[in-house]
């Protein structure tokens with residue numbers, strides 16, 4: 001089985017479309033690691049699109065906030081504004097759908113997915129401080145996570161060596177192929193489709209090939225000016241519009 005891993009789409013339809021176009025023919029199933037909505041200008045079309053193609057979708061913190069499961073008081077003021085705007089746009093049906101999404105971890109045929117971490121769906125796995133305790137407790141050789149909007153991840157070898165997975169290629173398309181070694185444990189982040197924060201504005205995703213036992217990381221440019229134009233028209237906060245250019 002080949003899994004297309006999509007995370008943190010954040011209502012960015014143009015980015016989602018480029019990712020699925022590039023992934024076309026390279027996967028069998030789609031797993032979504034949460035945060036379909038929040039920040040971007042197309043919450044309803046993004047939900048429709050992902051819902052139609054994904055086998056499993058787990059919820060992210062923005063999915064909970066935008067559907068009113070939690071209030072957005074803990075979000076920064078800009079994220080809060082975008083949450084309120086998204087709530088006003090969402091159809092009642094889509095609000096119900098977001099509310100029905102399961103929290104991670106969810107296991108699909110030996111593949112485990114979470115939004116934040118195994119223990120806490122809101123935890124940010126940013127470095128060894130958070131990743132090491134998780135890696136020591138993995139029940140499966142690899143867990144796929146999102147939430148940080150950083151493409152890459154972490155690994156712990158059989159002899160206890162911790163390493164970060166870095167995707168540094170500036171080429172469009174496949175940026176890294178990571179072969180999963182026997183005895184090593186992995187936390188894999190496909191990166192964010194709709195609002196990358198790792199300094200690269202291009203949309204990110206990954207494909208896990210279970211047979212070949214490797215993860216392919218991808219980056220693709222998308223029609224950023226169109227997204228920004230829609231956001232301005234919707235009067236979404238300017239810093240949220242600009243950050244997409246910088247991938248921050």
Ligand code: ZN
Nearest residue numbers: 008035060147
């Ligand atoms: Zn997110």
